[in-house]
Amino acid sequence: xxxxxxxxxxxxxxxxxxxxxxxxxxxxxxxxxxxxxxxxxxxxxxxxxxxxxxxxxxxxxxxxxxxxxxxxxxxxxxxxxxxxxxxxxxxxxxxxxxxxxxxxxxxxxxxxxxxxxxxxxxxxxxxxxxxxxxxxxxxxxxxxxxxxxxxxxxxxxxxxxxxxxxxxxxxxxxxxxxxxxxxxxxxxxxxxxxxxxxxxxxxxxxxxxxxxxxxxxxxxxxxxxxxxxxxxxxxxxxxxxxxxxxxxxxxxxxxxxxxxxxxxxxxxxxxxxxxxxxxxxxxxxxxxxx
Numbered sequence: 001x002x003x004x005x006x007x008x009x010x011x012x013x014x015x016x017x018x019x020x021x022x023x024x025x026x027x028x029x030x031x032x033x034x035x036x037x038x039x040x041x042x043x044x045x046x047x048x049x050x051x052x053x054x055x056x057x058x059x060x061x062x063x064x065x066x067x068x069x070x071x072x073x074x075x076x077x078x079x080x081x082x083x084x085x086x087x088x089x090x091x092x093x094x095x096x097x098x099x100x101x102x103x104x105x106x107x108x109x110x111x112x113x114x115x116x117x118x119x120x121x122x123x124x125x126x127x128x129x130x131x132x133x134x135x136x137x138x139x140x141x142x143x144x145x146x147x148x149x150x151x152x153x154x155x156x157x158x159x160x161x162x163x164x165x166x167x168x169x170x171x172x173x174x175x176x177x178x179x180x181x182x183x184x185x186x187x188x189x190x191x192x193x194x195x196x197x198x199x200x201x202x203x204x205x206x207x208x209x210x211x212x213x214x215x216x217x218x219x220x221x222x223x224x225x226x227x228x229x230x231x232x233x234x235x236x237x238x239x240x241x242x243x244x245x246x247x248x249x250x251x252x253x254x255x256x257x258x259x260x261x262x263x264x265x266x267x268x269x270x271x272x273x274x275x276x277x278x279x280x281x282x283x284x285x286x287x288x289x290x
Contacts, residue, residue: 034058034091037131042100042123043116053100053120054080056087057131061094065137065290066128069099070117072144072177074197076105089272093283096133098124102149105201110212111159113201114152118159125169137290139172140225143268145197147178147229151214151245155224167224172289174282175229176267177238181245183209189237218248226255228285230278232264257285 034056043051058064067090071078080099090097102116121140128135142150153159154173160166179186179194184206187195202212210216218224227249231238242258249256261267261278270276 032088034087034097036087042120048103050101050103051116051119052080053098055131056091056097058091058094058096062132063134064094064096064132065139065286066096066098066124066133066135067139067141068121068124069097070102070140070142070146070150071099072142072146073104074193075110075113075145075201076197078146084268085272092272096128096131105197108201110149110201114149114159115162117149118153118165119163121153121160121169122163122165125165138170139174139286139289140170141174141176142178143176144178145180147175148180148214151175151178151181152212152217155214155217155222170225172225172286173227174285175227175242177231177235177264178229179238179241181213181241182215183213185244186237186241215244215248218252218254220252222252222254224249224252224254226285226289227257228282229256229258230261230267231258232267233260233262
């Protein structure tokens with residue numbers, strides 16, 4: 001096969017671009033504060049691709065506290081890669097950051113998702129030492145309906161006990177723009193998006209809504225880790241839902257706080273930036289948990 005000078009020129013240019021892109025990618029990796037270990041299965045079901053997690057391991061430090069991230073998505077969507085700036089932020093502070101997937105509706109009920117999350121927590125607890133993590137310092141963090149699921153796991157014994165764990169493995173719970181703490185209350189004022197997801201994973205029976213609401217899992221004398229619930233300004237449904245949760249926790253003498261922040265971006269995308277209020281509140285909260 002023969003090449004014209006013109007063709008040869010474009011081949012050389014293509015090789016240079018590829019080499020430059022690879023070098024740039026390597027350079028970017030050097031500046032990151034973590035090593036990423038992706039797609040680790042936390043169940044024995046190797047065929048279930050959604051029962052996997054990603055670990056972001058800080059390059060510096062050992063015996064790192066652990067932050068477990070549970071994505072939202074109305075119980076029907078979302079992915080463990082939806083992490084914004086959180087891996088860089090937490091690993092830069094010496095935390096081990098873990099983001100997990102769980103099975104999605106339709107085709108299952110929300111309890112199945114809660115069991116998946118519980119299974120992942122137990123796996124992380126048992127394996128944290130292999131990634132320089134401290135299993136005695138685990139913070140559970142969720143967004144949107146992921147916060148409903150993490151709250152259920154932190155408040156109801158059956159999920160972690162089924163997976164040979166217990167709720168005292170969790171030292172604190174953080175909700176970022178959480179929704180679904182008081183499901184009947186949310187359904188009375190939220191958009192069809194939430195209603196459709198709720199019907200898909202919980203059903204349309206009011207009794208099931210009450211049962212799946214974390215506010216109804218808080219009983220007199222219950223032990224639970226402290227809670228921090230962050231919601232965005234101008235989101236009345238989020239605010240009323242978060243405050244219903246905090247009121248119930250406070251009545252049960254469980255440390256909790258609901259806090260308003262200026263915007264959605266100030267809660268997720270701007271986390272770790274100078275002057276970000278949630279950043280300072282979160283660090284104070286997590287320190288107190290330990």
